[in-house]
Amino acid sequence: MPPKLTLGPILFHWDADTKRDFYARIAEESPIDTVYLGEVVCSKRAPFFERYLPDIVERLERGGKTAVFSTLSEVMLPRERKMTTELCAQADRMIEVNNAAGLGAVYGRPHRIGPMMNVYNERTMAHLAARGARHIALPPELPRTVAAEMAGNARQIGVALEVQVFGRIPLALSARCFHARAHGRSKDECQFVCENDPDGLTLTTLGGDRMLAINGIQTLSYGYLNLAAEIEDMLALGIGHFRLSPHRTDMIAVATIFADRLAGRSDGPTAMQALGALGIGPFVNGFWHGLAGHLYRDQRVGTGLA
Template sequence: MSAAVGLTLGPVLFHWDAEAWRDFHFRIADEAPVDTVAVGEVVCSKRLPFLADHLPAVVGRLEAAGKRVLLSSLALVTQERERRWTAELASGSGPTMVEANDVSALAPLAGRPHAIGPFVNVYNEATAAWLAARGARRLCLPPELPAASIAAIAAAAPPGLAVEVFAFGRVPLAISARCYHARAHGLAKDNCRFVCARDPDGMTVDTLDGERFLAVNGLQTLSHGCANLIEDAPRLARMGVAALRLSPQRCDMVAVARTFRAVLDGRMEPAEGRAALARLYPAAPFVNGFLHGRPGAEYVAATAP
C-alpha cells in the first residue's frame, strides 16, 4: 500500500456542543495521524456563532501540530448575510486555505490557492481542470461518484491538484433551505431552538415499513449507513487518489484515523481494518455501493487485489 496516500479529517457536519467541538479538534491535533483537517460550519449559518470563539484556538492548535488546516465554507448560500460571510471567509483567511463547498465562494477565491469540498459537483476531468486553472489545489470528489469516474479524474488531474475521496462517515446526500429537524419537532426554521443538537450523530429517518433509511442533520440529508472504503483503499491508491477523507461521527475518530493509516501503510489487512472500524462505530451499517456503481446503501465486499 502506498504511504503517499494522505488522510483528511472533514469538518464536523453535526451541531456539537461548542466546547466538545473544540476539545475534539484539540485531540485530533495531538493524537490523530491525519495530514489535513477541515474546520468550520458547513450546514447551517445559524450555528456559526457557536464556533466563532473557539475557531482561532483550534486552527492554532492544529497548525502547531503540523496539520494543514482548511477553513470550510457553507454548502448552501441562500441569504445576504450568508453571501457576505462567504465572501469575507474567502477574501480574509490569510495564509490558511479555504475549502469552497458552494460555487458562490469561487469568485472571491479565483487566483488564490484553495480547496474544493465534496459539496461542489465535480463529475468529470474538464471541471477538475477548470477549477485547478482558477487556483484549486485540493479537490474532494462528491461521494456518489463510481470508481471509473474517480480513476478518470485522478489520472487527468493537472500537476498540483490533489484528488481526494470521501472514505468514512455518513454520506451527505442533499441540503435544503428548509430545516427538517425543526419541522420534525413542530418548530419553524427561524425558531428552531437548535433541536439538531439533540442528535449529534444525525436523526434517523425510517420508511413507512420501519426500515432505517436516511439521517437528518438540520438542513441536511445524509445516508443512514456509514461510508467505509477501507477495503477499497488499495484500489483507490492504484488510481492515484492523493487522500482519503474521514467525516467525523460520534465515535473515536482518532482510532478511526489510526486504523485507516495502518491499512494504508500495509501494517493491517483491509478486512482486519473493516472489522476494527465495525467495533469503533457500530451505530450504522457500512456502505460503499456508490464506488462500485451500485445503490449507495449497499456494501460490496472487497475482492483480492
C-alpha cells in the first residue's frame, strides 16, 4: 500500500467558520488521504462545530479523503463520558480512540488507536489489535529505535502504524485550563479565551527561551516537529501513515511538501528549505533521534542543534 498522508485533529480552538473553510480547502486542494475530525482537547469547545460536521464529512469524502472521528483525550465529566460513548457507538464510522474510556464501546470492531493511548510496546499493541485495533498512532516521544521494533511487530499482526511528522508536539494534559489561568480565570468561567491563540499561547522561560505553547488543558512544544528529512528512513522501517498536525500556516503547502517527499518527488533538503520559507518554527526532531525533544538534529551533519 502506498504511504498515506494524514491530517490530525485540529488541536486549537478555531472558530467554526475558520474550521469549515479550512476543511473545505483540505477537501478540494490538498494531497491528504485521511482527515481526523473532532475535538480532542476540551469538551467545552465541541458544540460550536458539531452542526458543520456532516457537511464537512461529505465534502472530504467527495474529495477522496477518508474521514476518521477522534475521541477526547481526557474523559472525566458526565458530558465527556457521553461524548465519548456516543461517538464510539457509531458503528458506521471509523473511530480513533484517545482515551481508554472509549475502548469498551469499540470492542471487537475495527478502530484506530490515537497517540494519547500510550502504545509503547508489542504486547500492548497485540492486546489492542486482538480487540479490533487496526491502526495505531505512536506516541510522539517514541524514538526511532523503539518505532523500528514496533514496526516489525505491527507488520506481522497486520496493524498499520502512524507517526506525527509535522506540527507542535502534544506534551502534557491536565484537568486545569492553563489558558484560563493565564487570564486569571478558572476553567468553568474561561469565556473561551483560548480562541485568541490559534497556534497556542507561548510560554517563555525566565532565561528568555520560548519553550512551550499552552492550549487550554494541553501543553505543546514551542518548536514545530518536522520529520521531513527522515521520511525515507521511516518508510524503510514500515511506517505507513504520516500525520500533519494543523496550524494556521499554509497547510496546503505543508501537505504538498510532505506528499512530494512520500512520493519520492523531492529530497530532504528541498523539503526543509520549502518548509523554512513558510516562516514557522523553530523546527525540532529530537524525540525521533532519542534526544531532548526541543533539539533539531541535522541529518546531513549529524550534530544536535538547539
